[in-house]
Amino acid sequence: MRTLRTTVPVLALAALAAAGCFLISGQFVVHYAFPTPLSLVAGGTLTGVDVDLNTVSEYNDHKEKLKRIEDLALVGDFRNNTGAAASIEAWIVPGAALNLSLAQVQAQGVRLWGPLSAGANSTVSVNWDQSSTLFVGRQTLIDEIKGDGRFSVYVVANGAFNLTLTNAALIVVVGATN
Amino acid sequence: MRKFLLIVLAATTISTGAAQAASVGIGPFGGASIPIVQDDQGNGSVFGIRAPVQIVPLLRVEPFWSTSALGDKTVDVGGTSFTRAGSDVKTFGLNAMLSLGGPVTFYPFVGIGTVKFDRGGQDESFTSYHMGLGLGLSPIPKLSVDLRAELQAAAKDGASRKMGNITLGASYSVFSMP
Numbered sequence: 418m419r420t421l422r423t424t425v426p427v428l429a430l431a432a433l434a435a436a437g438c439f440l441i442s443g444q445f446v447v448h449y450a451f452p453t454p455l456s457l458v459a460g461g462t463l464t465g466v467d468v469d470l471n472t473v474s475e476y477n478d479h480k481e482k483l484k485r486i487e488d489l490a491l492v493g494d495f496r497n498n499t500g501a502a503a504s505i506e507a508w509i510v511p512g513a514a515l516n517l518s519l520a521q522v523q524a525q526g527v528r529l530w531g532p533l534s535a536g537a538n539s540t541v542s543v544n545w546d547q548s549s550t551l552f553v554g555r556q557t558l559i560d561e562i563k564g565d566g567r568f569s570v571y572v573v574a575n576g577a578f579n580l581t582l583t584n585a586a587l588i589v590v591v592g593a594t595n
Numbered sequence: 596m597r598k599f600l601l602i603v604l605a606a607t608t609i610s611t612g613a614a615q616a617a618s619v620g621i622g623p624f625g626g627a628s629i630p631i632v633q634d635d636q637g638n639g640s641v642f643g644i645r646a647p648v649q650i651v652p653l654l655r656v657e658p659f660w661s662t663s664a665l666g667d668k669t670v671d672v673g674g675t676s677f678t679r680a681g682s683d684v685k686t687f688g689l690n691a692m693l694s695l696g697g698p699v700t701f702y703p704f705v706g707i708g709t710v711k712f713d714r715g716g717q718d719e720s721f722t723s724y725h726m727g728l729g730l731g732l733s734p735i736p737k738l739s740v741d742l743r744a745e746l747q748a749a750a751k752d753g754a755s756r757k758m759g760n761i762t763l764g765a766s767y768s769v770f771s772m773p
Contacts (some may be wrong), residue, residue, distance in 0.1 A: 439748065439750045439753055439754055439755040440748055440755060440757070442632075442753075442754040442755055443631075443632030443633065443634075443754075443757075444632065444633040444634055444635055444636070444754075444756060445634050446634040446635055446670050448670065448672045450672055450673040453673070484752050484753040484754035485751065485752045485753075485754045487635070487717075487756075488635060488679070488716075488717055489716075490677070490679075490716075492672070492677050544677060544678065545670075545677045545678060545679040545680075546678075546679065546680050546714070546715040546716070547715070548716075549679075549714075549715055549716025549717060550715050550716040551716075552716065584672075584673065584674075584675040586672040586673065586675075586677075588670065588672065588677065590634065590635045592752070592754035592755075592756075593754065594753065594754060595632075
């Protein structure tokens with residue numbers, strides 16, 4: 418009887434000890450706002466967004482004890498300024514290079530997100546829930562967030578695209594110990 | 596903290612007088628689920644079913660299944676608000692607890708299981724650890740009513756999502772041996 422009476426408390430203490438590390442953790446939202454409005458036009462060199470998460474305090478507070486990337490989103494208003502429907506994609510370039518051509522983006526980068534369909538001369542507001550379903554290159558972004566936190570993002574579309582992004586941002590939820 | 600532990604220990608010891616015989620019960624429970632240090636989840640509700648099984652005196656095991664609907668969370672990004680839907684959380688596991696006789700019991704418990712978080716763009720399974728305290732009332736034979744406060748930690752890769760669950764449940768003994 419006495420043995421049994423001590424079993425549960427002992428199991429509880431053992432579980433607490435085993436769980437100690439991961440119990441002292443949490444989920445923290447890190448967001449990086451893109452310049453707004455951001456004009457993106459097809460041409461020789463493209464406009465890339467220089468993302469440096471090290472400038473974000475929430476990232477700096479947790480990057481040393483970062484364990485998991487829990488959630489990702491690329492949100493904002495995506496306007497297609499052309500008279501033809503656009504298929505919008507975001508590409509990540511781990512080397513953080515800017516002013517690349519489309520061919521260079523595709524050679525050096527990885528497709529991160531999309532496609533997002535936008536009708537002629539229309540705006541699509543992408544919310545957090547919708548955006549999370551559009552990621553196709555999660556692992557590359559996760560590696561960058563767990564790495565130096567510095568990369569570039571190019572938002573492109575098919576054909577002779579002309580896009581305007583308003584209030585766009587990259588949202589990352591990190592799991593980190595305290 | 597020391598006072599609290601002493602109270603728990605005293606209540607546990609005092610109510611250990613009458614151990615129960617073998618029995619199998621079943622019953623529903625429900626209450627509130629409160630995310631702890633999760634910037635991307637809001638408060639929600641939890642409901643479930645459990646089947647307490649008395650296998651030996653003083654020790655009870657309890658398979659359970661529960662479903663939680665965590666609340667939405669809104670984050671401000673550069674003056675624009677973005678809302679993430681809360682996860683649907685489904686847990687299946689097994690608790691072990693001291694089983695103390697009498698009309699009023701106070702018991703600690705621990706448990707382990709598997710938990711799945713599901714929302715748009717996110718569908719992940721974790722190992723679920725549980726620990727908490729319960730207050731059991733048995734107003735009539737075979738029926739017990741339980742009020743519990745529980746810490747649930749869904750762990751993966753060295754971090755965990757934690758919820759504080761406060762539930763009220765009832766269970767009815769469908770089989771018992773003297």
